[in-house]
Amino acid sequence: MSWFDVLNATLFMYPALMAVYWTIAAGYYYFFIEGKLQEPEFARMNMADVPMVSIMIPCYNEADNLDDAIPYLLKLKYPKFELIFINDGSKDATGEIIDRWAQKDNRIVALHQENAGKASALNHGLTVAKGKYVGCIDGDAVLDYHAVDYMVQALESNPQYGAVTGNPRVRNRSTILGCLQTSEFSSIIGLIKRAQSVMGTIFTVSGVCCLFKAEAMQKIGGWSTNMITEDIDVSWKLQTAGYNIVYEPRALCWTLMPETISGLFKQRLRWAQGGAETILKYFPVVWRFKNRRLWPMYLEYFVTAIWAYALIAVLCINTYLQITQGTFDVSAFRVLMTVLFFSFFWQYMFSLYIDSRYEKGLFRYSLYCIWYPYVYWLLNMLTLVFGIPKAIFRNKSKLAVWTSPDRGV
Structure with a gap:
């Protein structure tokens, strides 16, 4: 076997290796940590x-969603909360709607500002927040009635925790892409966050559903207004400041996701660009010995980035060799794909098993779950290849303002 054959096998098996690792680590978290959590008593x-x-809700052109989302938020079972809506220069009726709701219920605070981006809106909300804990959700999000109880319980359990990230679920499932993403949040994202929680570190909180210690956010200076993904940045900002982040799978949050291919790609490209920006930004500080718990996660990012570029190069070489010389070993490729299939199958079966504890009926999406890891890794490869250069060359002296999201069809 030549070195090129070994390289081929290594690159094709990297997703399988990660699937096995995520499943084992997530299994440890599920059985020995998650399974022992008590019910809150607030x-x-x-x-x-x-x-x-x-709970802070930054809003930009959310007029179509607010009248549906606000009534759910007002029914939260947690006994002591306020809702801070920040209208970030919306061009629709967002401002009028939050003002109307603020007059109806004294738990609602309405703030207004010129368009300056989500991070700026969150910092604005932080200046008036009365809570020991400050949450962040999107304007289209629907929180489970007990989600805040679970997240507060997590932060109260350990003084080292600076933030807790919830468990996002897909609301819109009318297309194949919607169903695929339903599978992703169970078979990929949930496993990854559980696996990372074993180490006490999380690559990113889910910006649609997370809770922070207000004291910690004041200490680190709030959210960075020049980063394209403020949730990834604040995660590393907190962790390099000495705090840990924990995943709370019981804190469910239902959100709208893209249901067009272009919308999905734009969203994931933004995530990839934001991840790369964050990795580059914290390179000088992450290698300090006090941040050693972050080293495995940091190295994993670099390995995955190298994998993405290397796999594209090898695929091009293999295609060329097959066309010009017919020398590509198809039988070896079949073996690799078989191993990859069974690693994904194991991952999908276990992920559906543990997530069915929180959302009944997930097995109806099993047909999508078994194929989604292939879609995930293909998207991961493409968005990393395009996102990293965008991160390197983006002008970070400018505010990271909103773009209109694709929220389904």
């Missing part, structure tokens, strides 16, 4: 002892 506590929570 509803039975003296009101004076319940920590105040400020």
Whole structure:
């Protein structure tokens, strides 16, 4: 076997290796940590002892979603919270809607500012937040009624935790892409966050559903207004400051996701660009010995980035050799694909098993789950290849403002 054959096998098996690692590490987290979590008791506590929570909802052109989302938020079971809506220079009726709701319920605070981006809006909200904990959700998000209880319980359990990330679920499932992403949040994202939680580190909180210690956010200076993905940046900002982040799978949050191929690619390209920007930004500090717990996750990013570029190069070489010389070993490729299939199958079966604890009926998406890892790795490869150069050359002296998202069809 030549060195090129070994390289081929290594590149094709990298996703299989990661699937096995995520499944084993997530299994450890599920059985030995997640399975032992107790139910919160805030509803039975003296009101004076319940920590105040400020839930911030930055809004840009959310008029179509707010009248549906706000009633759900007002029904949260957590006994002591406020909702801070920040209108970030919307061009529709967002401002009027949040003002109207603020007049109806004294738990709602309406803020307005010129368009300056999501991070700027969150920093604005932080200046008026009364809570010990500050949450962040999107304007189209629908929180599970007990989600805040679970996230507060997580932060109260360990003084080292600076943030907790919830469990996003896909609301819109009317197309194949919507169903595929439903599978992704179970068979990929949930496993990855569980696996990372074993180490006490998370690559990123889910910006659609997360909760922070207000004291920690004040200490690090809030969100960075020049980063394309403020949620990835703030995760590393907190962790390099000495805090840990924990995943709370019981904190469900239903959100709209892209259901067109172009919308999905744009979203994932933005995520890839934001991840690369963050990795580059924290390169000088992450290698300090005090941040050694972040080294495995940091190295994993570089290995995956190298894998993406190398795989494209090898695929091009293999195609050329097959066309010109007919020398590509198809039988070896079949073996590699078989191993890859069974590693994904194991991953998908286990992920559906553990996530069915929180969302019933997930097995109806099993046909999509078994194929989604292939889509995930293909998207990962393409968006990394295009996103890393965009991250390197983007002018970071400018504010990272909003773009209109694709929220389904």
